[in-house]
Amino acid sequence: MFTRRSLLNSLVAGGASALLGGSRRLYAAQTAVRRFRIWDNHSHLHSAPGDTPEARMEVLIRCADRLGIERIILSQGYSADLHPTRDQLREENDRVLRAVRRFPERAYGSVYLSPSFLDFSLQEFDRCVRDGPMVGIGELEADMRCNAPEMDPIVERAISMKAPILQHTWLKADGNLPGESTPYDLVELARRHPGANFICAHTGGDWERGIRIIRSTRNICAGIAGFDPTAGVVEMAVRELGPERVVYGSDVGGRSFASQLANVMGADIPDSAKELVLGGNLRRLLTPALRAKGYQA
Amino acid sequence: MIVDTNVNISRWPFRRLAGDETPDLVARLRQRNVVQAWAGSFDGILHKDIGGVNARLAVECNTYGKGFLAPFGSINPKLPDWREDLRRCAQDHRMPGIRLHPNYHGYELKDPVFAELLHMAAASGLIVQLVVSMEDIRTQHPLMRVPPVDLSALAEVVKSQPSTRLILLNWWPALREQRIAPLADAGELYFDLSMVEGIEGVARLVEQLPPERVLFGSNFPLFYFEAALLKVQESGLPETRKTMLFEGNARRILPPKAA
Numbered sequence: 001m002f003t004r005r006s007l008l009n010s011l012v013a014g015g016a017s018a019l020l021g022g023s024r025r026l027y028a029a030q031t032a033v034r035r036f037r038i039w040d041n042h043s044h045l046h047s048a049p050g051d052t053p054e055a056r057m058e059v060l061i062r063c064a065d066r067l068g069i070e071r072i073i074l075s076q077g078y079s080a081d082l083h084p085t086r087d088q089l090r091e092e093n094d095r096v097l098r099a100v101r102r103f104p105e106r107a108y109g110s111v112y113l114s115p116s117f118l119d120f121s122l123q124e125f126d127r128c129v130r131d132g133p134m135v136g137i138g139e140l141e142a143d144m145r146c147n148a149p150e151m152d153p154i155v156e157r158a159i160s161m162k163a164p165i166l167q168h169t170w171l172k173a174d175g176n177l178p179g180e181s182t183p184y185d186l187v188e189l190a191r192r193h194p195g196a197n198f199i200c201a202h203t204g205g206d207w208e209r210g211i212r213i214i215r216s217t218r219n220i221c222a223g224i225a226g227f228d229p230t231a232g233v234v235e236m237a238v239r240e241l242g243p244e245r246v247v248y249g250s251d252v253g254g255r256s257f258a259s260q261l262a263n264v265m266g267a268d269i270p271d272s273a274k275e276l277v278l279g280g281n282l283r284r285l286l287t288p289a290l291r292a293k294g295y296q297a
Numbered sequence: 298m299i300v301d302t303n304v305n306i307s308r309w310p311f312r313r314l315a316g317d318e319t320p321d322l323v324a325r326l327r328q329r330n331v332v333q334a335w336a337g338s339f340d341g342i343l344h345k346d347i348g349g350v351n352a353r354l355a356v357e358c359n360t361y362g363k364g365f366l367a368p369f370g371s372i373n374p375k376l377p378d379w380r381e382d383l384r385r386c387a388q389d390h391r392m393p394g395i396r397l398h399p400n401y402h403g404y405e406l407k408d409p410v411f412a413e414l415l416h417m418a419a420a421s422g423l424i425v426q427l428v429v430s431m432e433d434i435r436t437q438h439p440l441m442r443v444p445p446v447d448l449s450a451l452a453e454v455v456k457s458q459p460s461t462r463l464i465l466l467n468w469w470p471a472l473r474e475q476r477i478a479p480l481a482d483a484g485e486l487y488f489d490l491s492m493v494e495g496i497e498g499v500a501r502l503v504e505q506l507p508p509e510r511v512l513f514g515s516n517f518p519l520f521y522f523e524a525a526l527l528k529v530q531e532s533g534l535p536e537t538r539k540t541m542l543f544e545g546n547a548r549r550i551l552p553p554k555a556a
Contacts, residue, residue, distance in 0.1 A: 049496075059496060062533070063497060063533075067527060067530060170435070171436075173434065173435055173436060173437050173438075173442055174434070174442070205436055206435075206436045208312075227436065228436075228492070228520065229520045230432070230436075230521075231521050232312060232313075253495060254495065256497075256531055258527035258531040259527070261527055262520075262522075263521060265521070265523045
């Protein structure tokens with residue numbers, strides 16, 4: 001069975017040495033990541049090589065191992081279709097279930113839903129989260145902006161299981177796509193549901209604005225995933241939100257684990273803050289759902 | 298040991314950065330086991346007094362990073378008398394190369410001035426770095442939206458200038474993977490990895506190109522240095538390939554004495 005200790009031991013025994021090899025004097029960041037328990041809140045099977053969910057997941061886990069990432073939260077399956085049908089939603093969730101089943105000690109699933117198919121989405125939540133192995137909702141980005149009233153029953157379902165919601169947000173200089181959420185939309189939703197926990201995926205992309213938008217809404221964490229590793233993002237997020245409201249994620253496979261991990265590893269913040277951002281905060285958010293299912297954090 | 302082919306000194310116009318004072322930049326790079334950094338200047342993107350930009354770059358590199366920072370002067374071929382800037386880079390400052398920002402300087406690669414610039418640079422023994430983009434167009438300042446350089450004409454121009462040694466920096470937003478190899482075949486083209494993305498992205502890049510054509514570049518201090526470093530770690534490349542990428546390939550282009 002996978003445990004943090006076994007991972008660290010295997011890395012110390014062979015992995016880290018093999019990774020550094022003849023370049024043993026390389027900057028300590030390559031080994032420093034192994035000081036932390038890293039959980040990735042935002043990953044997909046998109047763009048990963050492989051013909052099956054299991055095969056794609058093997059690639060993700062292989063890369064996670066190289067970087068000392070302990071667990072990943074997987075959603076959306078192969079496709080990021082913004083207008084999925086009911087069948088597509090179910091198929092993608094099934095792919096996530098298959099992938100996670102292949103590595104049950106390394107990954108958890110998060111259910112993809114669409115407010116356009118509310119009754120179906122609530123049933124899908126029950127199938128995958130209430131009665132299934134998944135532990136969260138999202139990354140949500142289908143069909144309509146998240147301030148829509150159709151989102152309310154979905155959020156209430158999440159509250160019933162104390163499951164966090166990962167909501168896609170962007171603030172694109174050239175304009176968002178129709179139905180694409182902004183951090184402003186998420187703030188509206190979060191204020192209607194103070195008992196829910198949200199992760200603002202991408203922090204709006206334009207993070208200097210995104211951080212400010214969510215700053216006063218305390219049930220939203222900044223999701224550090226899915227944008228260029230621009231220096232300063234994590235420093236600003238920790239300064240403005242506090243280290244308890246910043247959550248590492250990668251947005252693999254559109255991005256790499258590595259570039260997004262660098263946002264935290266390269267930041268001028270204390271190790272205690274890095275520990276929270278890299279995994280502590282996500283484990284706190286997931287603890288009720290993990291306990292309900294008998295998973296060990 | 299690492300040779301970083303893509304760093305900048307001075308100030309990014311839209312944000313203060315850790316490392317935007319040259320002594321601090323050098324200290325941070327040395328701490329990360331960088332033994333040489335090829336440095337342009339952020340000032341070269343927007344300033345019109347390019348002669349002043351390059352003179353300051355030369356002084357900063359010599360004062361704070363002699364033998365460590367290799368200065369790559371900016372050339373804007375849309376400025377009057379740009380050829381004098383090129384001459385100064387080569388002869389007065391004895392720089393190993395130059396850095397171009399066609400999208401910020403307002404010309405396309407099919408413009409004859411680009412071919413002339415490549416020709417003159419090669420004749421002067423200068424390496425040319427072409428910066429394809431600086432940041433994600435979706436997050437740019439609303440009054441400063443600059444798309445990546447259109448590279449569709451690049452292969453033809455490079456074929457016409459066979460002595461050119463050209464390095465593409467920050468190219469990922471403008472090139473899909475299927476276009477990389479044909480471009481590399483056009484001439485002596487190199488690719489840095491600063492903006493390469495996707496799962497095992499660096500490993501895929503190395504598979505598609507002759508391995509000596511991929512260079513370590515961080516885009517520091519605009520990007521976290523660790524991004525480039527950890528992408529190599531994620532790639533799982535064999536040690537020999539990693540050594541080439543970290544140092545060997547850059548050393549072949551710019552041997553230590555020439556730096």
